[in-house]
Amino acid sequence: MLLSSEVQSASNIDAPTRYLELPNQRYAYRRFGSGAGLPLLCLQHFTGTLDNWDPAVTDPLATDREVVLFDNAGVGRSSGTVPNTVAGMAQHAFAFLDGLGIGTCDVLGYSLGGMVAQQMAQERSGIFRRMMLVATAPRGGEDVMHLEKPSLARYIEDPSLQGYARLRKIFFAATETSQAAGQAFIDRLAQRKEDRDPPAGPDVAAAQMAAFREWDQFTGQRFANLANIRGPVLVVNGAHDEMIPVVNSYWLSENLPNAVLLIYPDAGHGALFQFHESFTRQAAAFLASDSPLAPY
């Protein structure tokens, strides 16, 4: 039985999916938790839906603030087509926040979502108070989401790996400990039984992949545009991320004027899920700070 939308659960295991209906667009979202903090907008990874947010990450953060999960256009149960640029996705995220009446919030931008968050911060400097950019890359980054390279293709092209089993291989490092953490992550995602999004199909993947390729392009001095993002940022990654290698996080750290860098060992793209206790503790401390400076 689905929860009534009046009963707000503070867990992504059973928080009801809601819908924001705009004249030309419907956005599926979940919004749960409460507290003194600003809402935390969570922007999702390549092909990810509301159901790819690990409750071990979202729920602890929902104890001090509202956590807002969001399907961008064409993803999950949101209407429309997936934009083939990050800027197009940012426009939808603005429309969503505007529709909810959220003028300023915090953000957790994960992978593709971290690019959308950067784009939004470039376009509206006051949109985010504090930003967390996890396993992502600046515009003009390196080796971003090249699923055709051998280290990833061996899993992508393996017909014996489907769905979550493939996710475990590509999101976690090739060690026993990281793969075990990946299995625990998958088990947590599977805790949500009802009111689930449909998985993303090939059209979603193709448009998002086009957005990555467009994000590779830059003009002028590489990474110079990061100087425009002056608010506090926490950059997080796993040291052994094959999907968006850690060098991209180094560049964010070196070129954002006000960013702390936090890198986890024995972990890949899913470091925040593997070390969810540490990540949520660090994220909560970062978000709790009122300082204009990133260090916390």
Add this chain to the structure above:
Amino acid sequence: MLLSSEVQSASNIDAPTRYLELPNQRYAYRRFGSGAGLPLLCLQHFTGTLDNWDPAVTDPLATDREVVLFDNAGVGRSSGTVPNTVAGMAQHAFAFLDGLGIGTCDVLGYSLGGMVAQQMAQERSGIFRRMMLVATAPRGGEDVMHLEKPSLARYIEDPSLQGYARLRKIFFAATETSQAAGQAFIDRLAQRKEDRDPPAGPDVAAAQMAAFREWDQFTGQRFANLANIRGPVLVVNGAHDEMIPVVNSYWLSENLPNAVLLIYPDAGHGALFQFHESFTRQAAAFLASDSPLAPY
């Protein structure tokens, strides 16, 4: 008036200097603070003495444990000559710990001291429970302490800059905010008025510089020896360290199997002093963890 050695101050502003007398060696040290934690051995930077430890870093850490500051051989008021290898310095640090009867402790190895800490961990795997390696480099690192390069030589060779004024230029980033933090650091160091070490002379600098050049050398696969250090490590640096560039911290993070990396913005070699509130909070959380894993 000096404090009596019976009165233990929990601040490096006035903790008395003590002496460990061994048959062939005298070591000057300070030991202050108390609590449930293991003692924290602090290993100092190039030409640094007991008086170069910022009370804003040592004192908050001394609220939960003993902090042990130590002049290696030939430095400050320790007898003997400065070894010209990191391994030689590690031998003295072992003799010091053995002399105090400390079999296992935590360590804060800063710059040169971080190399000594790595060497010690390689030689005695049980010596450190948790290690913090700040603004340092692995054996075989890159661009380590090249004071002759233009970005540093302009300060080293400027006769108008002496002592602390020079330290501020080379330990802090070339921004107004970082230089202001550098001045605050210097002001804190100057709070200690009596019972001070003599500053290190050119012989100390020459031997320590020889140790850096020896530490540049490596055999076999670069950084492969870091796999031997399996205990939890926190690697910390400033994103704009000119003395031991941040790439060396990246290599530590990527090659140590169990290390969290924490990088501060708008900061150089002295990031831990510039962001002493954040650093001591993070360090205390790291040291408080009993996990076999580094994330905290």
